[in-house]
Amino acid sequence: MATVAAGYLPILLFLGVALVLSAVFVFLPMVVARMTGAHQPHPDKLSEYECGFPAFEDSRGQFDVRFYLVAILFIIFDLEAAFLFPWAVSLGEIGWVGWAAMMVFLAELIIGYIYVWKKGALEWE
Structure with missing residues (x-):
């Protein structure tokens, strides 16, 4: 024990x-x-220090869902660029198979981009 x-x-x-x-x-x-x-607490400590003027509305206000859609799209295409750099550097070693795989990847992204564009997710009113 x-x-x-x-x-x-x-x-x-x-x-x-x-x-x-x-x-x-x-x-x-x-x-x-x-x-x-x-x-x-002191008034100087509690004053606005980032933008210099008081906020227009409550800081816990809700954002429009389109803001999040644009942010997600930005992340997707930013990751695409992150995948393109190592692919371009190693293209000589991976050959035609690597080139074809990247073309399939880019075609999928282009189809997704066209779909999002047609749905109007990129329109900001």
């Missing part, structure tokens, strides 16, 4: 150290802020 408990001792030590360190990293900055006076 003692050997089974001894097998769990490193795990319990690791868990204990992790809990202590996480508590220190969470609560120590709060204690230091209270002791140094950094927690006291």
Whole structure:
């Protein structure tokens, strides 16, 4: 029975150290802020610092779904460019099979782009 408990001792030590360190990293900055006076609100601390003027509306307002569609399309075509660079560098080594695979990949992306364009996802009103 003692050997089974001894097998769990490193795990319990690791868990204990992790809990202590996480508590220190969470609560120590709060204690230091209270002791140094950094927690006291002041109008200058609460003023807008990024754009220089107050927000027009609530910062938790909802975005139009088209914003997310355009963002996803950007990521897709950005990844396409990320795939094109290594393909272009290794084209001499991968030969015609690699070239054909990339042409199939690009054809699929072009078909998807045409589909999105026809659906009107790129129109911003």
